[in-house]
Amino acid sequence: MTGTGPFDKYPDLYEQWFEKNEYIYRSELKAVKRMLPGKGRGLEIGVGSGRFAAPAGIRFGVEPSAEMRALARERGLEVIDGTAENLPLDDETFDYVLMVTTVCFLDDIEAAFAEACRVLKPGGCFIAGLVDRESRLGRLYQDKKDKSRFYGAATFFSAGEILSYLERAGFGDFSSVQTIFRDLKEIDSPEPVREGFGEGSFVVIRGIK
DSSP states (O other): OOOOHHHHHOHHHHHHHHHHTHHHHHHHHHHHHHHSOSSSOEEEETOTTSTTTTTTTOOEEEOSOHHHHHHHHHTTOEEEOOBTTBOOSOTTOEEEEEEESOGGGOSOHHHHHHHHHHHEEEEEEEEEEEEOTTSHHHHHHHHHGGGOTTTTTOOOOOHHHHHHHHHHTTOEEEEEEEEOOSOGGGOOSOOOOEESSSSOSEEEEEEEO
């Protein structure tokens, strides 16, 4: 995963984004929850401050940023230091694995997805939430990423590309949902969550091992 500098340096700004963009956050969280299984032992890779894991009932996380780990632990999560490309976890340990806006910070997406597959039990599912590069928001982030404290080193992917990487990593039986259909400045209430991708800026893809 790419350097943790911005996340260690600006933890307050990171948290403030969720508070200032409540309806965007709530919409994304609703989409993520839609794709999670109803039971089982879950893990979030790149758990950040626990903004998605905690309300989704996920208690385990991997996170390379010390500041983010501290915030996640305050939310009651059990978080260990590590990267997506080299998870310090045993094989076939979890029923499902989640990544939310983590794929754009990976150094090696193929290694990261292989590791996610390794720690999943047979029949387990991998859920990836991302800003689709081909969406309105994805194009905006791509155009302005050099001015962003957090996305300067990011590599954005399209939903189709993520599906291809997941398939090569050994996943199948795919499904997806999408949300964030309006311009961010226009969002004054939770956005709907619809099946598929290609319209919404935030996409959640699930694949089965």
